[in-house]
Amino acid sequence: MHATFAALADPNRLRIIELLRSGPKPVNDLVAELDVTQPQVSKHLRVLRDAGLVDVEAKAQQRLYELRPDGLKKLHAWVEQYRALWDARLDAMDELVSELVREEKNRGRKKH
Amino acid sequence: MHATFAALADPNRLRIIELLRSGPKPVNDLVAELDVTQPQVSKHLRVLRDAGLVDVEAKAQQRLYELRPDGLKKLHAWVEQYRALWDARLDAMDELVSELVREEKNRGRKKH
DNA sequence: AAAGAATATTCGTGTCAAGGAATATTCGTG
DNA sequence: CACGAATATTCCTTGACACGAATATTCTTT
Numbered sequence: 328m329h330a331t332f333a334a335l336a337d338p339n340r341l342r343i344i345e346l347l348r349s350g351p352k353p354v355n356d357l358v359a360e361l362d363v364t365q366p367q368v369s370k371h372l373r374v375l376r377d378a379g380l381v382d383v384e385a386k387a388q389q390r391l392y393e394l395r396p397d398g399l400k401k402l403h404a405w406v407e408q409y410r411a412l413w414d415a416r417l418d419a420m421d422e423l424v425s426e427l428v429r430e431e432k433n434r435g436r437k438k439h
Numbered sequence: 440m441h442a443t444f445a446a447l448a449d450p451n452r453l454r455i456i457e458l459l460r461s462g463p464k465p466v467n468d469l470v471a472e473l474d475v476t477q478p479q480v481s482k483h484l485r486v487l488r489d490a491g492l493v494d495v496e497a498k499a500q501q502r503l504y505e506l507r508p509d510g511l512k513k514l515h516a517w518v519e520q521y522r523a524l525w526d527a528r529l530d531a532m533d534e535l536v537s538e539l540v541r542e543e544k545n546r547g548r549k550k551h
Numbered sequence: 552a553a554a555g556a557a558t559a560t561t562c563g564t565g566t567c568a569a570g571g572a573a574t575a576t577t578c579g580t581g
Numbered sequence: 582c583a584c585g586a587a588t589a590t591t592c593c594t595t596g597a598c599a600c601g602a603a604t605a606t607t608c609t610t611t
Contacts, residue, residue, distance in 0.1 A: 333448035337569080341441045348521065354588060367570065369589050374568095388578050388587040396525040399518065403525075406515045409460065413508040413515075449599080466558060479600065481559050500557040500608045553611085560605065568597085575590065581583090 331402055334378035339363055340371045344380060344394065351384070351393035443514055446490035451475055452483045456492060456506065463496070463505035 335341050343357055354372065358365045372392055375381045380398040384391045447453050455469055466484065470477045484504055487493045492510040496503045 329448055329450045329453045332444045332453065336441055336445035336448040338441045339569090341444065355586095364571075365588070366572085366590080370569080373589080385577090388585095390588065394521065394524055399521045400525040403515075403518045403522070406511065406518055409506065409511045410515070412506055413512040451599090467556095476601075477558070478560080478602085482599085485559080497607090502558065554609100555611105556607100556609080558605100558607080560603105562601105562603085564600085566597100566599085568595105570595085571593085573591085573593105575588100577586100577588080579584105579586085581585105 328401075328405060331378055331380065331398065334374055334380055337371065337374075339367070340375055343368070343371060343375065343392075347381065347392060347394045351391045353386070353389040353391055355389075357392070440513075440517060443490055443492065443510065446486055446492055449483065449486075451479070452487055455480070455483060455487065455504075459493065459504060459506045463503045465498070465501040465503055467501075469504070 335344065339361060342361060346352065346357060346360060354365065354368055357372075358368050361368060363371075372381065372383075376383065378398065379401075380395055381392050382395045384393070447456065451473060454473060458464065458469060458472060466477065466480055469484075470480050473480060475483075484493065484495075488495065490510065491513075492507055493504050494507045496505070
C-alpha cells in the first residue's frame, strides 16, 4: 500500500494520473501538458505502471496509457476504512463490521 | 494533495495512521508497536501533523495523537473522483458532474 | 528545586530517487 | 532497408530524507 502512496507522492506523477482521468493518452500528450522532458515522463509512467496505477496499450509507435481501475479501487478501499471518522452516520455500520470481525476470529473456538 | 501522499509514502508513517484507527494513542504506545526508536516516531508524527493527517492533545507529559478527519476526508474526496473507473453504475453521475462544471465555467459569458 | 518520565529537536551520515543528457528501441513509411 | 516518429533506457549528479546518536524540552512528583 505504501508503494501506491509513494507513486502518487511525486507532483508530476500525480498530475499524470489526473490528466488520464479524461481518458487514455499517448505519451506526447502528457509531455505537452507537463513541462517535463519526454524521458522524464516515460520514467514516471514506468513508476506508475509498476505501482499498478496505469496500463499501456501499444498503438503503432504510440503507447496509450490509461488508468487501471484495480489500483485506484484498492486505494479507495483503504481510505474507506476511515469513513467513520468524518461520516457520523456510519458509526453504527462500523460497529457492525467490528462485530462481524470478532465473530470471524472466534470461529471454531470453544468460547463464543 | 501530493504532500498528503508523500506523508503516507513512508511505511512507518502509514503504519502509524493504521494504528491510530483504533483511537488516540500516546507516543510510547506507537513506539512499542513499531520497532522504531522514539525520536523517529516523534519525527514521523511531526510530518503527519504538518500534512494535516493527525492532531495532538497534551495530557500531562503525554501527547495523545489522533487522526484528523479533515485530512482523510480530502483524500477520500480525491479518490472518489475516479469512482466511475470501477463502478459502472456511476457513469451517468459522472456525466452530470461534467455538465455542471461546464455550466459553471460559462457563467457570466455571452455564449450559453 | 531536583529528579525522572514522556516527548521533541538537532546534527551528521548514508541512501535513494528525480532531473538532465545522451543513446537505444520500436514501428510505420518510402 | 534506410529514415523518421514515438517512446524507453542508461549513466551521472545533486538534493531530499530516513536513521542513529546525542541532547533539549515539558511536566509531574517529592
